Amino acid sequence: MLKIGIILGSTREGRVSPQVGAWVKEVAEKRRDAEYEIIDIAEFKLPFLGEPGGDTSGVAAWSEKVAACDGFVFIVAEYNHSITGALKNALDYLRVEWNNKAAGIVSYGSVGGARAAEHLRGILGELLVADVRVHPALSLFTDFENGSVFKPKEVQADSVHQMLDQLVPWSTALKTIRS
Numbered sequence: 001m002l003k004i005g006i007i008l009g010s011t012r013e014g015r016v017s018p019q020v021g022a023w024v025k026e027v028a029e030k031r032r033d034a035e036y037e038i039i040d041i042a043e044f045k046l047p048f049l050g051e052p053g054g055d056t057s058g059v060a061a062w063s064e065k066v067a068a069c070d071g072f073v074f075i076v077a078e079y080n081h082s083i084t085g086a087l088k089n090a091l092d093y094l095r096v097e098w099n100n101k102a103a104g105i106v107s108y109g110s111v112g113g114a115r116a117a118e119h120l121r122g123i124l125g126e127l128l129v130a131d132v133r134v135h136p137a138l139s140l141f142t143d144f145e146n147g148s149v150f151k152p153k154e155v156q157a158d159s160v161h162q163m164l165d166q167l168v169p170w171s172t173a174l175k176t177i178r179s
Contacts, residue, residue, distance in 0.1 A: 071171030078109030102170035112137025
């Protein structure tokens with residue numbers, strides 16, 4: 001069975017990515033077409049890449065976790081029109097572990113996180129990750145109460161299913177060239 005990692009892309013205090021990730025996992029598991037696991041980059045405590053004296057003890061576990069996945073759903077918060085520094089750092093720590101896998105993006109922000117998702121697409125392309133077209137974009141104004149309590153509109157679950165309808169076959173196909 002395929003293994004799809006749902007990567008929480010924010011580590012900031014007060015983040016809502018755990019709420020969004022849990023909801024995506026709940027929607028995804030109803031499909032029974034893959035094993036879905038939430039992967040919280042905050043748990044790996046990755047220091048900034050290249051910074052001397054940083055505790056790199058979480059890097060090996062991060063590498064193993066990413067390598068074990070066949071595909072990903074990135075939960076992406078938009079900060080300053082881009083992805084978080086923590087997500088960029090986590091992506092940069094690895095190379096071959098990302099190669100020839102597929103990814104979907106679920107973003108959120110004032111304009112649905114669209115700008116962050118577009119930045120992420122460019123980074124994923126460089127890492128040889130094939131991102132799928134359908135992109136659930138969650139608005140801080142309509143899918144969250146007070147910007148902090150996640151209450152997605154019903155249509156958003158349909159968008160997640162459509163994204164997964166693309167992600168699962170792409171992950172399956174790319175698995176054949178990694179074997």
